[in-house]
Amino acid sequence: MVTELSFGPHYPTLLNPLDKTIATTESHYYKYQYFLSVVPTIYSKGNQAALDSIIYSSSRPAHSKNVIFTNQYAATSQSATLPESPYYTPGIFFKYNIEPILLLISEERNSFLSLLIRLVNTVSGVMVTGGWVYQLAGWVGELVRKKRRARSEGVLDGKLSKE
Structure with missing residues (x-):
């Protein structure tokens, strides 16, 4: 049984791994x-x-x-x-x-003011990132729509010219 094993004084959050360790055996050797x-x-x-x-x-x-x-x-x-x-x-x-x-x-x-500043920075970062994603999604959507329009116009032009 190891009740306490440390290599120096304790500080408040220190947890030593062998404190309160118990091991038993039936063997004498x-x-x-x-x-x-x-x-x-x-x-x-x-x-x-x-x-x-x-x-x-x-x-x-x-x-x-x-x-x-x-x-x-x-x-x-x-x-x-x-x-x-x-x-x-x-x-x-x-x-x-x-x-x-x-x-x-x-x-x-840290102070309460520091907490508020961190919260504002976090919320601002999320909003800016969301704005970028929204804008990027709009650009991709517009590009896809242009390609579809170009394909459909090309197909219609091809059908009309063959007739």
Whole structure:
């Protein structure tokens, strides 16, 4: 049973994949292996200036209540029954790699005015696109009508000239 496994402090939306994991077996010689990929993470809540100063600073600044230095991980597992022998060790094993990337998570809340501007931009974009589609459909329809007229006139002219 893994109650909690983390590589640093928690931030509000962090979900670790092995927390509250339970595995059982009837065998006395059993091996559980977990392969973890650990990713360094910087979490910032609502303070983009603090996050920018961390990103562009050459030294690591002290923790603040709005910026958390932590790690996340992904896990894969493998398990197998072992032969009863002194050469094999049953147990739970964690093998981890620290990935050479940095994940930045920033939670921000925009103003109501920003929401209204985004909504107006979205509605305007839909209306402009709809206008273009309507106009293009009109041009295509007009072109098709001209071709039909030209064919029907050509057929009539051909019939009249043969008679």
